[in-house]
Amino acid sequence: MTTVVETKSGADQRTGWYRRMLEIRLFEDKVQELFMQGKIQGTTHLCQGHEAVSVGAVSAIEARDYLTITYRGHGHALARGMSMVAAYGELMGRTSGCCNGVGGSMHLTDFSKNLIGAFAIIGAGLPVAVGAGLSAKMRGTDSVALSFSGDGGSNIGTFHEALNMAAVWKVPVVFVIENNLYGEYSPIRETTPLDDLAERAKGYAMPGVIVDGQDVDAVHAVVAEAVARARAGEGPTLIEAKTYRYRGHSRTDPAKYRAEGELERWKLRDPIVILGDRLGLSDDERKSLQDEVQAAVDAAAVEAEQAPLPTLEEIENYVYAA
Amino acid sequence: MSTQLESKPAGVGSDAAELTYREAINAALEDELESDPAVILMGEDVATAGGVFKTNEGLSDRFGRERVRNTPICENGFVGVALGMAVTGMRPVVEIMFSDFLPTAGDAIVNELPKYRFMCGGQCEVPVTVRSIGGATGRFGTQHSATGESWYMALPGLKVATAGTPDSAYSVLRAAIRSNDPVVFFEHRGLYGRKGPVRRGDDNIAAVGDAAVLREGSDVTIVATLLMLDRALIAAEQLAENGVDAEVVELRWLRPLDTESVRRSVEKTGRLVVAEEQVHAAGWGATLISQFAMEGFEWKSRPRAVSLPDNLLIPYTPELEDTVVPSAERIADEVRAALK
Ligand SMILES: Cc1ncc(C[n+]2csc(CCOP(=O)(O)OP(=O)(O)O)c2C)c(N)n1
Ligand SMILES: [Mg+2]
Numbered sequence: 113m114t115t116v117v118e119t120k121s122g123a124d125q126r127t128g129w130y131r132r133m134l135e136i137r138l139f140e141d142k143v144q145e146l147f148m149q150g151k152i153q154g155t156t157h158l159c160q161g162h163e164a165v166s167v168g169a170v171s172a173i174e175a176r177d178y179l180t181i182t183y184r185g186h187g188h189a190l191a192r193g194m195s196m197v198a199a200y201g202e203l204m205g206r207t208s209g210c211c212n213g214v215g216g217s218m219h220l221t222d223f224s225k226n227l228i229g230a231f232a233i234i235g236a237g238l239p240v241a242v243g244a245g246l247s248a249k250m251r252g253t254d255s256v257a258l259s260f261s262g263d264g265g266s267n268i269g270t271f272h273e274a275l276n277m278a279a280v281w282k283v284p285v286v287f288v289i290e291n292n293l294y295g296e297y298s299p300i301r302e303t304t305p306l307d308d309l310a311e312r313a314k315g316y317a318m319p320g321v322i323v324d325g326q327d328v329d330a331v332h333a334v335v336a337e338a339v340a341r342a343r344a345g346e347g348p349t350l351i352e353a354k355t356y357r358y359r360g361h362s363r364t365d366p367a368k369y370r371a372e373g374e375l376e377r378w379k380l381r382d383p384i385v386i387l388g389d390r391l392g393l394s395d396d397e398r399k400s401l402q403d404e405v406q407a408a409v410d411a412a413a414v415e416a417e418q419a420p421l422p423t424l425e426e427i428e429n430y431v432y433a434a
Numbered sequence: 435m436s437t438q439l440e441s442k443p444a445g446v447g448s449d450a451a452e453l454t455y456r457e458a459i460n461a462a463l464e465d466e467l468e469s470d471p472a473v474i475l476m477g478e479d480v481a482t483a484g485g486v487f488k489t490n491e492g493l494s495d496r497f498g499r500e501r502v503r504n505t506p507i508c509e510n511g512f513v514g515v516a517l518g519m520a521v522t523g524m525r526p527v528v529e530i531m532f533s534d535f536l537p538t539a540g541d542a543i544v545n546e547l548p549k550y551r552f553m554c555g556g557q558c559e560v561p562v563t564v565r566s567i568g569g570a571t572g573r574f575g576t577q578h579s580a581t582g583e584s585w586y587m588a589l590p591g592l593k594v595a596t597a598g599t600p601d602s603a604y605s606v607l608r609a610a611i612r613s614n615d616p617v618v619f620f621e622h623r624g625l626y627g628r629k630g631p632v633r634r635g636d637d638n639i640a641a642v643g644d645a646a647v648l649r650e651g652s653d654v655t656i657v658a659t660l661l662m663l664d665r666a667l668i669a670a671e672q673l674a675e676n677g678v679d680a681e682v683v684e685l686r687w688l689r690p691l692d693t694e695s696v697r698r699s700v701e702k703t704g705r706l707v708v709a710e711e712q713v714h715a716a717g718w719g720a721t722l723i724s725q726f727a728m729e730g731f732e733w734k735s736r737p738r739a740v741s742l743p744d745n746l747l748i749p750y751t752p753e754l755e756d757t758v759v760p761s762a763e764r765i766a767d768e769v770r771a772a773l774k
Contacts, residue, residue, distance in 0.1 A: 247524045
């Protein structure tokens, strides 16, 4: 089922992807730093290592398409074009945040970008994406929905319920599993009887595709094809992107449970390096992009922090519409 | 579909027709599907044979099987689908065949519907109505007899509604569907055949959050919902024969809880009996009584509750089911005790 793809994307677009992946990588480093300073509290789930999945997949949908993401969603949101100020503001609980600071790290949502939900409950986003796709279809639009979930998430009921409904109603939706080999601290082998989660598509009579999640060109191509199928009324696709998270599950996890050398082996196939090599970027070019993005990251964090906190009076209005 | 009868009972309006509770639900669904193309109805078997309890008769023929849609058996999944539809421009109504199945949609109802708008800083509205069909007296056994009305009232972000008469079924359901917030609307299966005057039309859409005084009286206030409301009205008639004048308040909304309307009534009567088809603990009856206690309300006699037993479940055994579920007589007895 592995797909090898020739990229049809242009050099400019791919340079943009490079930059966006770098932005996600450096954004996450800064999150760690802001944590140490107490400017971000609670928990965060960093996505370093997953950048090619976020950027490859999200670049394959249009502005009119819907997106649901997860608590490990900083990369998804930035890939969708959320500003770093809006993202940092949200993590800092300030009104510069995309949700005015009430959502926090796990709920980066922006309806103006059709990023309609970021879920902290495993599996909850998939039915919502099916609903968005079904609604798009019933309202006579050609919008599709894209939904991210994790390998651990493929064991919860809503994953299966969503795939079943999407298939039986031919809903224009694309499900992307980010298989990073762990659900929290548990390796996939302990919890899941399959190595290839794309196999689960068979039970729902939809195509299941495995893609190298460290290869942004490949992810983009596979998702673009699934989006085209969905838009043409041919129904849902399940895509499994094989990837790896560089950090622990959440902030307090040193990830001691990994096998010796596993992280290092994955870093040899770093998604940003792979694309940089393909684009033929020189060391100097990489360095200057890195500096440029780092400066933007630092400036965004400073700007986000300037905003006031939301007030209790404001957030009371978020409970009910009327 | 509606059964237009000649009778024009007092109290509901001169243009009221006599409908069953089931027909009133059907009329509300039909009128909302008709008035707004964004409204859809979905659930298990809702489009076939009028639905399992025949509340949806004629709707799939009239509005088509896209808008009146059968779902697979996956409550958590299809309530989640309804949420996704609601935040992208539609107004779904979801049917849960038995309230006992509501907890299988627990995540969608507890974590998603009520928290969604809040978590995103008010960026969206969540116009989902979950119609939940429940209640004892049908000899359906322990896993098909819950009303469930109090399970969800502790959730800010959700609205919780009930209907105890055909007219409330019509007007409260229409209000629920029109609400831009998620509403769980409880129907009682034991009332489907009950007839009553229903004023059908856009001018009979209940105000969200308002209780209704269905019978005025000066001696005692009975607050009730669902089947207990029906039984409270019967009890009030029996009491009237003995010169006791009971006021009957249908709570209709448990969230927001209309303590104001109840206060207006008990300020007049000084006595309160709550009648609920649920255990008393952690329910709306206990919540009401506790609010008055905290205010230091001065009762003529202590408030009382007619509830399900605290340490029993609903049995199949028909004779015992009838013993466990409060009767009109038990409500009347409690009222008499309050008046002693
Ligand atoms: C319903 C539910 N159960 C448990 C959790 C706690 N939890 C948060 S993330 C996680 C692991 C999920 O693993 P996976 O789907 O592989 O995603 P990853 O974190 O690897 O990106 C768990 C168990 C949760 N958030 N929701
Ligand atoms: Mg994982």
